[in-house]
Amino acid sequence: MAARAKVWGEAMENVRSELLELTPRQRSEYEFHRAHAEQRRGLAEDPVVVDILDPHHRRPWNAYWSLYDRIFEAGPSGKRVLVPGSGFGDDAIRLAMLGAQVSAFDLSPESVEIARARAAQAGYPDIDFRVMPSEAMSGYDAHSFDMVLLVDILHHVDIPSTIREIARVVKPGGLIIGDELYTHSALQWIRESAAVSKLLYPLMERWIYNGKKPYITPEEHKIDETELAIVLRVMDTCSVDFFGMAEGRLFPSHLAWASKIDRALIRLFRPAAKRLGSRVVFSGAIGSAPPVT
Numbered sequence: 204m205a206a207r208a209k210v211w212g213e214a215m216e217n218v219r220s221e222l223l224e225l226t227p228r229q230r231s232e233y234e235f236h237r238a239h240a241e242q243r244r245g246l247a248e249d250p251v252v253v254d255i256l257d258p259h260h261r262r263p264w265n266a267y268w269s270l271y272d273r274i275f276e277a278g279p280s281g282k283r284v285l286v287p288g289s290g291f292g293d294d295a296i297r298l299a300m301l302g303a304q305v306s307a308f309d310l311s312p313e314s315v316e317i318a319r320a321r322a323a324q325a326g327y328p329d330i331d332f333r334v335m336p337s338e339a340m341s342g343y344d345a346h347s348f349d350m351v352l353l354v355d356i357l358h359h360v361d362i363p364s365t366i367r368e369i370a371r372v373v374k375p376g377g378l379i380i381g382d383e384l385y386t387h388s389a390l391q392w393i394r395e396s397a398a399v400s401k402l403l404y405p406l407m408e409r410w411i412y413n414g415k416k417p418y419i420t421p422e423e424h425k426i427d428e429t430e431l432a433i434v435l436r437v438m439d440t441c442s443v444d445f446f447g448m449a450e451g452r453l454f455p456s457h458l459a460w461a462s463k464i465d466r467a468l469i470r471l472f473r474p475a476a477k478r479l480g481s482r483v484v485f486s487g488a489i490g491s492a493p494p495v496t
């Protein structure tokens with residue numbers, strides 16, 4: 204308990220001293236996630252769900268499960284893996300279960316505290332969790348990671364500086380694997396129109412989020428095709444796939460049968476997938492001389 208209080212105190216000190224240097228967007232994210240983690244404090248006792256690691260039962264229609272198919276293909280065992288924006292630690296802990304040597308960080312010290320508790324409970328106290336912003340990954344040496352995993356983080360951060368930092372800390376030829384919320388700018392324009400935002404969205408919101416308050420921070424925005432291009436530009440080779448034409452927009456994600464049809468349709472309309480998808484899953488090797496954006 205005393206050790207936990209000490210770690211907590213140190214983390215808070217680090218953040219306090221850096222608070223003045225946070226950008227308005229980082230500060231807003233920090234404050235939102237501080238309150239969010241307070242509400243989810245009980246999660247510290249919750250074990251990480253591991254069904255996604257079962258090689259015999261896959262869900263290829265689901266973006267997150269498909270992300271893990273790419274992780275398996277990459278063979279994380281023995282590799283040094285970085286998880287930026289690690290939240291409550293689920294992916295960091297699962298990567299450690301797969302044999303990776305994991306470093307992870309988040310802007311929110313409260314989330315990091317929960318992630319550390321869960322990692323210790325799962326038997327992986329060696330995961331190196333830190334508190335820092337993705338735009339300035341101070342403390343990691345250049346070319347120190349074999350792989351970086353990005354899950355629902357890019358839509359919260361400044362993409363050019365985050366990608367510049369990733370290109371610095373990952374070894375040339377190292378892998379970037381990601382699953383991010385995405386929307387093409389043309390669809391976003393429709394989403395922001397008065398008819399959709401004032402009439403259709405409020406009707407759909409209740410059905411999509413099952414009456415619960417959606418987890419959306421004031422500063423987040425889904426990445427678009429221009430931001431995706433910034434991410435892909437640092438890779439020599441990359442493979443990109445889009446998911447969720449209607450899932451999460453017109454029906455909730457827990458309807459597996461609807462998700463399967465949705466996935467079949469987006470595969471059928473592959474040339475238009477970049478315009479229609481609401482999630483993008485990507486992976487590729489970082490270039491030997493990645494362009495600095």
Ligand SMILES: C[S@@+](CC[C@H](N)C(=O)[O-])C[C@H]1O[C@@H](n2cnc3c(N)ncnc32)[C@H](O)[C@@H]1O
Pocket residue numbers: 229232233236287288289290291293308309310311314335336337338354355356359360361
């Ligand atoms: C949607 S959550 C995703 C968490 C985790 N990757 C997951 O999939 O469960 C976004 C996370 O990004 C963190 N975050 C927001 N802005 C950040 C920044 N500039 N640098 C690092 N982490 C940030 C938040 O604290 C939050 O934990």
